[in-house]
Amino acid sequence: MYDAKKIVPGILIFVVLFTFPLWSNMGKAAPAPKPELPKTEKVCVMDTAYMKTEHMVLLNQWRDLVVRDANRLWVGPDGKEHFMSLQNSCMKCHSSKVKFCDQCHNYAGVKPYCWQCHIEPKENM
């Protein structure tokens, strides 16, 4: 091999950079997030699968209906009426942002902008 003095370091830099995910997590466990589920209620406004992937879309719709149309009532697919409010409805069951919202959001690196307007609940961990 020729020019090893330049090429070997080059290869090493490439390998080290590209294996960043492998060595930066060395020895770390992979704890899947465990959002704390409400103790009082068993079902949310929609089914779990939908809420997992689409809750942000629903919250966005709610926000628009409340803020732009001054409409606070929302009828779910099952015919039940819900009061559209992050702090007074959602957080009534999911009472802890830290133990519920942040669990997955932090894990997936998501930074929702809910709390730019809403007042973040004060929690003592």
Place this chain on the structure above:
Amino acid sequence: MATVPKPSELGKVDHRPPQRPWTETTPEFRPGTFCYGAKAKNLDVVGMPNPREWNPADEDWKLPDDWKDITLKGMEDRLNKFRSFKLFMDICVRCGACADKCHYFIGSGDPKNMPVLRAELIRSIYRKYFTGSGKIFSKYAGARALTEQIIKEWFYYYYQCTECRRCSVFCPYGIDTAEITMMGRELLNELGCGIDWIMGPVANCYMNGNHLGIQPHAFKDMIMFFVDEIEAVTGVRVEPTFNRKGAEVLFITPSGDVFADPGTYTLMGYMMLFHEIGLDYTWSTYASEGGNFGLFTSHEMMKRLNAKMYAEAKRLKVKWLLGGECGHMWRVINQYMDTMNGPADFLEVPKSPITGTVFENAKSTKMVHIAEFTADLIRHGKLNLDPSRNDNKIVTFHDSCNPSRAMGFFEEPRYVLKAVCNHFYDMPENTIREKTFCCGSGSGLNTDEFMEMRMRGGLPRANAVRYVHEKYGVNMLACICAIDRAVLPPLMNYWVPGVNVTGLHELVGNALVMKGEKKRTTDLRYEPLPGMEEEEEAEDV
């Protein structure tokens, strides 16, 4: 020999590729578009394989029985010797940036003259025999099996590339088609499939010291003829020496300057300059060729021919080497000579005896370009120049491919040019310096049987000259290359009548006011100097 169609016909070029994929087309060996095959006697002189009488236009090329093995083994050998070759086989993404940069493509419209396809001609073979994907997926991976037809295709297109490197300027990975063409030609030469216009000069240069095969006594005679010419024009008798031991400088220039107009005027310019500054220099009849057609044959042949320069410098015990105006000669000197035939530790770092300037940029090769040397003289005010003697010449400068893209030699010649003539106009930006266009006849393709392709390939250069010809009235195309001086005149005659060709040092010779010279009435071509037209006529009467 085929006649070349009229410019108006040749100028109609269709750049749209044909319907048939390039893998299914074969070249037509039409007169004017290919060079004659290398003759057996020339191959014999230098011991090259498969000498025979053959004609590229024939069906049977009389290849050796094991031509396929030779070719594939030759490829493997070169893949292992040249990283450039191996790398350039792998990394092309066919972005097409090079496609319209080639003068032969611009002038011919033949898609296989796009540098990318020129390289694919050999890359497809590389894939078939040297990569796993090519072996498995064959044509789906862009691979082709090697056939005799492909050897013919290589011959046709690797002798339709002047190794000018313009494509490599634009390639995002610096892929240099010259490298690929050089490999292609090496492989062809292993089968005895070179061209005679290259092999003839190679054989001559090897045995007699120069491309023309001029023997030592004749070489001296020819130079002495120009000594007389100089005396006739200037009244000054210059005194060149030959094969003289102990001279300070060995001067080597392409032999074209010694025998063919307008290079001969450049030769006169050199000798007048050397005389005027009192340079202690010698010519060599053994190393009487600056050019090196070995570069167009193989790396080995390049080395074999180039070896004479250092060998002769050593024998004559000179201090350093001075090189004349030549394009590919300077590619060899700048990029190959020291590596191949160095170290030149028996020489001294070149130092101008007139100005005291030490040529640090040549401290290892110990060889200086004459335009560098002259620029330094002018810079130090050592020359008495009268640029008005060139006032009837409206000059533009053709950057030769090799000094441009294998050296970066742009300002030195322009500096000299601006000092020796008052009317200088550069051609448009995209056609000069590193983007300069080939004369269309470089790399050993300056033969008459190739005239149609030469005119096609020279079209982009001629087109740019025509621009300044029409805009500024340019009537003189200056250059620092012997092949240029030989091939640009017919090119200008064909595309831009009214533009003549000159070497840089011809203009220096015209402008140089020599000690003890008579009143000059003509330039080196015996054409009246500006303002002297009447005196000339009077003298003629």
Place this chain on the structure above:
Amino acid sequence: MNASQSMVFSLVAVGILVCLPLIGVTAGMTSLFGVIIPYAAVVVFFVGIVARVVRWARSPVPFRIPTTCGQQKSFPWIKADNLDNPSDTKGVVLRMILEVLLFRSLFRNTRLEFYDGPKIRYASAKWLWLGAIVFHYSFLVVFLRHLRFFTEPVTPLVTLLESVDGFLEVGLPRLYISGLALLAGVTYLFLRRVSIPQLKYISLPSDYFPLFLIFAITATGLLMRYVFKVDIVGVKELTFGLATFHPVVPKGIGVLFYIHLFLVSVLFAYFPFSKLVHMAGVFLSPTRNLPNNSRMVRHINPWNYPVKVHTYEEYEDEFREKMIEAGLPVEKKE
């Protein structure tokens, strides 16, 4: 093969590659597509790239052959262009940085305009450069953003990139410019390949295939983010499991994710054996990564071998009489 055959071949190949995980995962082969194939692809990628570079490195650079694109270094009073014609290491490093990061050579591009007469002009042509910049940099950003699936806690680099990439703050989930730019870039590269006749003529299946593949990867990624959302926490469990060598295959991740992952795996595995190795090759190009100083410093060719030359002695032996007669000095006067 003509252009349409090449395209159809590549399209069908990518189509098959989309179908494989679709069928496989539906049939329950989640471990194969979620763990085994990605691991295998990454191994092939690293081994393949390193092997390729070593293969190049095993051939020497016998001659110093930079393409000089600027004024050489000669006199102090002539300004040398150390960037386009470097004479030292510093210049070479700068040249390479500009080449690798800004595609400087491509920026020079011109376009031929050929008129009757003939009259030739060279017009500015920066679109390819722009397209290439958009394509490569958006790909880089998208690639780096994916580190959120492979780091825990998510590395601040990703957070920063996301905030810049999503600065428009439109859509929900927030729209990233890079994703669209990548799709636009790859589409542009495809469209120019089929709309410029010469380019279409030189294109091989191996030119279309990576474009289609990257298009499919981008499209599935965008679909997953904006349209058919998948269980992102489940995805990260899987990807992070891969990164920490504790592979797990959570249930309920949409098949779209497996298609995306499989196509990415194919890209990784295909990389070292295709033109995509230009990523590594660009660093090794002898016309760019060498200084133009071979008259100052002797370059060594490791295989330089002695050659047969015609010596002066042989020359003089042949011409001695003529030389003496012409008054030329000779070594031996016989």
